[in-house]
Amino acid sequence: MNTRRPLRFATLLATLLLAAGAQADTVLLNASYDVARDLYKDYNPAFQKAWQAKTGEKIEVKQSHGGSSKQVRAVADGLEADVVTMNQATDVDFLADKGLVAKDYTKKFPNNASPYTSTMVFIVRKGNPKGIKDWSDLVKSGVQVIVPHPKNTGNGRYTYLAAWGYALKQPGGSDKSAQEFVSKLLKNAPLFGTGGRDATTTFMQRRLGDVLVTFESEAELIAKEFGRGDFEVIYPSVSILTEFPVALVEKVVDKKGTRKQAHAYLEYLWSKEGQEIIAENYLRPRDPEVLKKHAAQFPAIKTFTVDETFGGWSKAFKAHFVDGGSFDQIYSVK
Amino acid sequence: MSRSSSHSVLPGFGLSLGYTLVYLSLLVLIPLAGLLAKSASLTLADIWAIATGPRALASFRVTFGASFIAACLNGFFGLIVAWVLVRYDFWGKRFIDALVDLPFALPTAVAGITLATLYAETGVIGEWFAKAGIKIAYTPLGIVVALTFIGLPFVVRTLQPVLEDIEPEVEEAAATLGASRWQTFRRVLFPAVFPALLTGFTLAFSRAIGEYGSVIFIAGNMPLISEITPLLIISKLEQYDFVGATALASVMLVISFVMLLAINLLQWWASNRHRSVPVKDAAALGGAQ
Amino acid sequence: MTVRRANNEPRWMRVLLLVVALGFLALFLGFPLVTVFYEALKKGVDAYLAGLADPEARSAILLTLGVAAAAIPFNIAFGVAAAWAIAKFDFRGKSLLITLIDLPFAVSPVVAGLLFVLIFGSQGWLGPWLAEHDIKIIFAIPGIVLATLFVTFPFVARELIPLMQAQGKDEEEAAVSLGASGWQMFWRVTVPNIKWGLLYGVILANARAMGEFGAVSVVSGHIRGETNTLPLHVEILYNEYQSVAAFASASILALLALVTLVAKTVVEWRMRKETEMLTADLPPEKTE
Numbered sequence: 001m002n003t004r005r006p007l008r009f010a011t012l013l014a015t016l017l018l019a020a021g022a023q024a025d026t027v028l029l030n031a032s033y034d035v036a037r038d039l040y041k042d043y044n045p046a047f048q049k050a051w052q053a054k055t056g057e058k059i060e061v062k063q064s065h066g067g068s069s070k071q072v073r074a075v076a077d078g079l080e081a082d083v084v085t086m087n088q089a090t091d092v093d094f095l096a097d098k099g100l101v102a103k104d105y106t107k108k109f110p111n112n113a114s115p116y117t118s119t120m121v122f123i124v125r126k127g128n129p130k131g132i133k134d135w136s137d138l139v140k141s142g143v144q145v146i147v148p149h150p151k152n153t154g155n156g157r158y159t160y161l162a163a164w165g166y167a168l169k170q171p172g173g174s175d176k177s178a179q180e181f182v183s184k185l186l187k188n189a190p191l192f193g194t195g196g197r198d199a200t201t202t203f204m205q206r207r208l209g210d211v212l213v214t215f216e217s218e219a220e221l222i223a224k225e226f227g228r229g230d231f232e233v234i235y236p237s238v239s240i241l242t243e244f245p246v247a248l249v250e251k252v253v254d255k256k257g258t259r260k261q262a263h264a265y266l267e268y269l270w271s272k273e274g275q276e277i278i279a280e281n282y283l284r285p286r287d288p289e290v291l292k293k294h295a296a297q298f299p300a301i302k303t304f305t306v307d308e309t310f311g312g313w314s315k316a317f318k319a320h321f322v323d324g325g326s327f328d329q330i331y332s333v334k
Numbered sequence: 335m336s337r338s339s340s341h342s343v344l345p346g347f348g349l350s351l352g353y354t355l356v357y358l359s360l361l362v363l364i365p366l367a368g369l370l371a372k373s374a375s376l377t378l379a380d381i382w383a384i385a386t387g388p389r390a391l392a393s394f395r396v397t398f399g400a401s402f403i404a405a406c407l408n409g410f411f412g413l414i415v416a417w418v419l420v421r422y423d424f425w426g427k428r429f430i431d432a433l434v435d436l437p438f439a440l441p442t443a444v445a446g447i448t449l450a451t452l453y454a455e456t457g458v459i460g461e462w463f464a465k466a467g468i469k470i471a472y473t474p475l476g477i478v479v480a481l482t483f484i485g486l487p488f489v490v491r492t493l494q495p496v497l498e499d500i501e502p503e504v505e506e507a508a509a510t511l512g513a514s515r516w517q518t519f520r521r522v523l524f525p526a527v528f529p530a531l532l533t534g535f536t537l538a539f540s541r542a543i544g545e546y547g548s549v550i551f552i553a554g555n556m557p558l559i560s561e562i563t564p565l566l567i568i569s570k571l572e573q574y575d576f577v578g579a580t581a582l583a584s585v586m587l588v589i590s591f592v593m594l595l596a597i598n599l600l601q602w603w604a605s606n607r608h609r610s611v612p613v614k615d616a617a618a619l620g621g622a623q
Numbered sequence: 624m625t626v627r628r629a630n631n632e633p634r635w636m637r638v639l640l641l642v643v644a645l646g647f648l649a650l651f652l653g654f655p656l657v658t659v660f661y662e663a664l665k666k667g668v669d670a671y672l673a674g675l676a677d678p679e680a681r682s683a684i685l686l687t688l689g690v691a692a693a694a695i696p697f698n699i700a701f702g703v704a705a706a707w708a709i710a711k712f713d714f715r716g717k718s719l720l721i722t723l724i725d726l727p728f729a730v731s732p733v734v735a736g737l738l739f740v741l742i743f744g745s746q747g748w749l750g751p752w753l754a755e756h757d758i759k760i761i762f763a764i765p766g767i768v769l770a771t772l773f774v775t776f777p778f779v780a781r782e783l784i785p786l787m788q789a790q791g792k793d794e795e796e797a798a799v800s801l802g803a804s805g806w807q808m809f810w811r812v813t814v815p816n817i818k819w820g821l822l823y824g825v826i827l828a829n830a831r832a833m834g835e836f837g838a839v840s841v842v843s844g845h846i847r848g849e850t851n852t853l854p855l856h857v858e859i860l861y862n863e864y865q866s867v868a869a870f871a872s873a874s875i876l877a878l879l880a881l882v883t884l885v886a887k888t889v890v891e892w893r894m895r896k897e898t899e900m901l902t903a904d905l906p907p908e909k910t911e
Contacts, residue, residue, distance in 0.1 A: 029846065034862045064845040065859050069572050071845070077744030078754070079762040079844040094574050149555055152565075152572045191472040191554035194446075197862045198551060201447065206454040206471075221864040322573050331557035332388065343796050344711050345805035351708040354720070357701045361772055362727055365738035368748065372741060411647040418644040422637060428888065430645070432881045433652050438830035439880030440659070441854030442732075442837065444873040447861070448655045448662075459654060483651050491827055495786045495820040515632055530785035537781055540729035547732065547836050564731040571733075580741075583734040590729035591722060598718040598725070605788060 024060035026261050031081035033068040033154070035196070035221070039281045040085075046277060047268045051261070059261055067195070068154050069094075075249060076100060082253050082262040085246045088154045089306070089313040092245045105247040112307075114243035115269035116283040119303055120162045122234040123203065123212040123219060130210045134236045135166040138211060139184040146202055146209035148193040150186065151327045155196035159213045160327065161316060162240035165309045169238060183330045204230070215242065216298075220282040241303035244283075366587065373581040384578060385585040393563040394589070396474055400562075401542035404481035409535045412489025413527075419490070420497040434490050437483050442547025449480055450552040472554030477562065480548045485538030492534040496527050529605040536597045543590050659877055663870035674860075674868030675875065682848045683856040684875060690764070690852065691832040694771045698828045699821070702779025707813075709780075710787030711795065721784070727776040735773050736841025739766060762844030767852065770838040775828040782824030783817055790816055822890060830880045 030040060044061040051059050064071065064081065072091040075081050076098050084101070086092050095101040106113045124132050130143055138145050148156035160182060167173055167181035193199030196214055203212040204226045211234075214222075219233045246266050253259040268274050275285040279294040291298065310316035320326045373381065384390060418424075419431050437445065451457050454471040455464040463470055470476050500523065508518040546564035554560045563586055570579035631637065664671050674680065705724060709717060727735065741747050743760040753760060760766050794816065798808040814821075836854040843850045845859075853872055860869035 034859055037859065037863050062849065063847045065847070066840065066845040066855075069574070070840070073571070073574070073740075074762060074841075074844050077740050077746060077761065078750060152569050191560075192556065194550045194555070195862065197864070198447070200864075202450070202454075206451060207456050208454065208472075225864040225866060317573075323570070323575070323578070328389070328557075342712055342792075343799050344792060344808075345799070346707060346809070347712050350704040351712075351714075354701065354705040354708055357697075357704075358720075358723060361769075362723065362776060365742060365773070366726070366730075368741050369734070369738055411643070414640055415644040415648060418641055421631075422641060424641060430648060433648065433656065435826060435830045435880045436652055436656060436877060438827060439834040439876045440655070440873060441834050441857055441876065443854070443858050443861070444659065444870070444876075445655065448658045452654050452658060459650065479651075483655070486651060487827060487830075491823050492782060492785060495782070495823060496789050498819060499786065499789060515636075526789065529788060533781060533785050536725060537728060537777065540725050543729045544731040544734070564733065567731060568733060571737075579734075579737070583731065583737075587726070587730065591726060594725050594729065595718060595722040598721045602718045 024058045026057060026258055027060045027062060028082045028258060028262055028265055029062045029064060029080060030083050030085060030265075031064045031071045031075055031079060032085045033071065033087045034065045035218070036085060036087075037063065037065050039278065039283065042277045042281065043269070043274060046273055047265055050268060050271075050273070051264060057261070059265075061265065080252050080256070081249055082256065082258050083246060083248055083266055085244065085266075087242070087244050088157070089243065089245050090317050092247050093314055095247070095249070100249050100251050101247045102250055106245065108248070109246065109266060110270060111286045112243055113245045113247060114286075115246060115266075115274065116244055116278045116285055118215045118217050118242045118244075118283055119239045119301055120158050120213055120242065121216045121219060121239065121301075122236060123200075123214060123222065123231050124210065124234055126230055126232060128232055128234065132211050132234060135163055135181075135185075135238075138163070138188060138213075139181060141188075143188055143211065144190055144209040145185060145188045146191075146193065146199050146212045147186075147189055148196050148199045150192065151321050153193075153195050155199070155214065156192070157321060158215075158240055158242050160320065161306060161310065162213075164320070164326075165240055165304050166236070166238055168309065169304070179326055179330070182326075186330060216284075217282040235299055235301045238302045238304065240309075241305045243305070369580050369587070370584050373577060373584040375577055376581050381581045381585065384581050389557055389561065390563070390566060390582065392558045393561050393566050394586075396477065396560060397543060397563045397586075398589070398593075400474060400477040400481055401539050401545075404478050404485055404542050405535050405539035407478070407482050408485045408489045408538045409531060412486065412534060412538075413493060413531060416490045416493035416497055420494055434487050437486050442484065442545065443551065445483055446480060446548035446551030449483060449548065450476070453479055453552065471552050472560070474553075474560050476552040476554065477549050477560060480552050481542040481545060484545055484548055485542050488537040488541065489531065489534030492530045492537070493527055496530040500526055529601055532597065532601045532604065536594060536601070539597075540590060540594055543586070656877060659870055659874050662866060663874045665870075666867050670867045671871045671874075674865070674871035677868065679848050679851065680853075680856060680868070680872055683851050683853045683872070686764075686767075686851070687833050687853040687876075688879075690767050690771050691829050693768050694775055694832050695825060695829065697772055698775055698779045699825060701776075702783055702824055703817075703821070705780040706783035706787050706817075710784050711792045724777050724780055727773050730773075732774060732835065732837025733841055735838040736770050738773070739769055739842050761842045762846070763850060766842035767839050767850065770842045771832045771835055774835050774838050775832050778828035778831065779821065779824035782820045782827065786817060786820040818890075822886070826882075826886065833879055834876055 032040060040061075040063055044063070048059050048061065051057060064074075064079065066074075068086050068088055068091050072084065072086065072094050075084060075095060084092060084095065089106075092101060092105060096103050096105055102108060109115070122132060124130070131137070132143065137143065147159050150156040150160040163182050163185050164178045167178035168175070170177070190208065191202065193202055196218055199212060200214065200218065200222055202208050204222060216233075222231065246269065248259070248262050248266065253262045269278070270286065272287065272290065275287040275290040279285045279290050279297070282297065284298050285291050285294070306313050306316055310319070318325065376384075415434070419427065419434075450471050453460040453463075453476060455461065455469060457471070460470055468475070470479060504522055505518055508522050513521065544564065546562070546568065549562055550565060553562060553565075555565060563582065567579050567582050567586075570582060632640070663674075709721060730738075739761055742749055743753060743766065744750050745754060760769070794812050795808050798812045803811065834854060836858065839852055840855055840858075843852065843855060845851055845855060851859075853876055857869050857872045857876075860866075860872065
């Protein structure tokens, strides 16, 4: 066996490590969810330029992407991220409980600390052969619905809450009728995808199911990957407003002395330029002017928030997604 | 662990066993003890409740059942593959030999995505089976496919060196003594490779029990039907229920440990029983040194 | 290899076995491999290469190779030591020891990663101490190596144990009784005998080390260009709908797995030359 090879690799590794930390004055680490790379790939250089023009300081922003709650667990376990940019309040709440993020993080920035929003829409096959228009069509027999796992994935949880909220808002709607509605809908699901991307592959490539429920922003990504001619986007009568909270990791910025830069990094998301980049990535900007400019891309849709309908994420989570919650109840009677 | 073979003339027992135990403790035993300690903040009654809920029980059935079937498939076909690769010459043999390691190098997620695409009703392979009325992807059968894939190299790779080591003289001797080819295989070859076969089976089985990444893409993940235990563990982590997750992981660990121990005892028994089988003419080779 | 057996199976049997083996491999290995390359090359060679030219992909490849290489010496040392103790000596509790060696396989990779977080994480046993001394284990390269060592733990030992058991200990005993020292015996008798098994074990462990996703994903921190291994990179690309780039990276891993081909061929060729030189004077073995 050649014993020198591992050594050479070790040297290589060491060089690699040394090469990393050099250069910029300040290095920020942004721990984010996994489809946000495109957004921050555009946003980070814009911020760097703006910050350097303003202060003369050079900033490098490193990105860490992964499953939302996995990322948050890593931060709680010592991943030194200066900021977290997530797709669900539950995940940031966990860090707030651990004392890593301010308890009132939603008040530290405008709009509930969510610089952009999105909503859940339907993707159907070209020509909409099953005539799917609204949530009520998803529970019809003979309609197959493709959704990511409603309990374990952010995407799936929003879908679940959206359907629940829709049923709740129907005349005579109650928690009981909502649970029946959601349970019927899930009976139409032949499988639960591992994540949003997996559900899409199942629907688009393996051609299973009649309708895919997903984020509005994903529709554009689907078009990029599979071409536009193969599917249609359907906006239901009402859907859920999905928020993407951002927060400073207090403990880390204090330790690294990067509070000023990290705060500016998040704040810049609300600037005209930040909002523009957000809109270009098919996420709904908060700035009304920017939204208006991109109106063609964001059809008007009636939405409800988790706070309004479910009394906040932590309540919604406890009622529906913990062990023994409403999702588990659907699968306990058999 | 006491040493009962003080008569052995070979050196290095203390050093090798000592090193083995230290390394094993540092990398495996202490971390696993930490896992058990973490779950010990629950009472036994709590752990029992977590482990015997209908969802958990169903997931155990799916996980261990599918792992067992997959390991059997790998044992049977793996033996044939190893035999063919060692004994026969055919075009492209080297390439196929190298291919056997693929399931390890391919990240499990890629394996899962690829297998789901192939074995879905619309996939290249799934289509044939769909015609016969068999659905593979998004059923427990899909889990078996994924687990067979990830465990495939074990049996082949544990058998290959042993098969290569069997001296032709042994078989020739059997043949001269009038044994048919089948008898030679059953009485001489099979006993010689059986311990390795069982090792391969055990490894494929244990690897399958823990597998998560590839399975979830092809399983369908329906509660009570195609939900594997590792998925339930992840589900608890997603709820930030660390203690629940470690409890479930500990229960799985104990079950796996008992099963593996049983298989290893069986193997020890089997290899002792067949110890008299001459695998190699040791004296001749010893002289060659 | 080239030694022809005196008593082979009947021809029909050989054809049958060959067909069964190849059919099984095609179904479970051939099709998936072709699919990976098909998806990677779907949009042409340029798109494939573009997917790999990304600096993040390059740093992920280097990191993956580095981690796999770092794991090799540990795996060899442990595997040989464990196999030596288990195969050549009798002691009580042997089956227990083997079972403990197998155990890391049965641990779900994500749980394996979690184990190290429980120890080295900032809320873990050693976390506060490590933070005080500014030592980074998890969310840095040492953590990735540890997780990799855990998931590849049994390979070499398990590959060597059945082989060494089958070989028995007569040869080593003969060497010792002829006056060889422990290390002489080890290098001259044991190593030549186990080299194939050792090679297989290392190749397997290596393949698994490069492909590991679950355990590494828990301890890596996913920092792009820094602690992102190739399998993690593949996942993120896939989730971002860059499936060509994702499968291109996956195809690199598949190709790395095929290095077996090269490694085995080279070793085999060298060995044959050696034995040819050694046995040049001896009359060739007769085969009928």
